[in-house]
Amino acid sequence: MKTIRIRVVQNSLVRLIPWEVGQEAITAERRWEAQDGMCALCDRPIPLEPENKLLQMSQDRTDSANLTYDWQNMRLTHLACNLGKSDATVDEWLGYLALIRQA
Numbered sequence: 252m253k254t255i256r257i258r259v260v261q262n263s264l265v266r267l268i269p270w271e272v273g274q275e276a277i278t279a280e281r282r283w284e285a286q287d288g289m290c291a292l293c294d295r296p297i298p299l300e301p302e303n304k305l306l307q308m309s310q311d312r313t314d315s316a317n318l319t320y321d322w323q324n325m326r327l328t329h330l331a332c333n334l335g336k337s338d339a340t341v342d343e344w345l346g347y348l349a350l351i352r353q354a
């Protein structure tokens with residue numbers, strides 16, 4: 252069994268969640284692998300041990316009205332992306348990404 256430790260950041264609270272403990276940790280591990288380690292909001296790599304706190308992993312609920320962080324409703328993002336998108340729509344977020352990625 253893998254023993255990767257994932258640092259999950261939520262509301263600026265850093266928690267180290269071991270693989271062996273709890274459904275939430277298993278979901279985070281499986282989600283990270285399912286996303287190939289990429290941020291669900293910007294499609295760039297999420298480092299597991301970043302020096303830059305803005306690149307830390309953050310759990311984002313796909314449906315914010317659903318308070319459950321389960322497989323269906325949880326995706327992993329960079330902390331900065333999660334905080335930046337906040338309650339904006341997907342279209343608003345994509346418009347922002349298009350702007351900052353202009354050459």
Ligand SMILES: [Zn+2]
Pocket residue numbers: 290291292293294295328329332
């Ligand atoms: Zn991102």
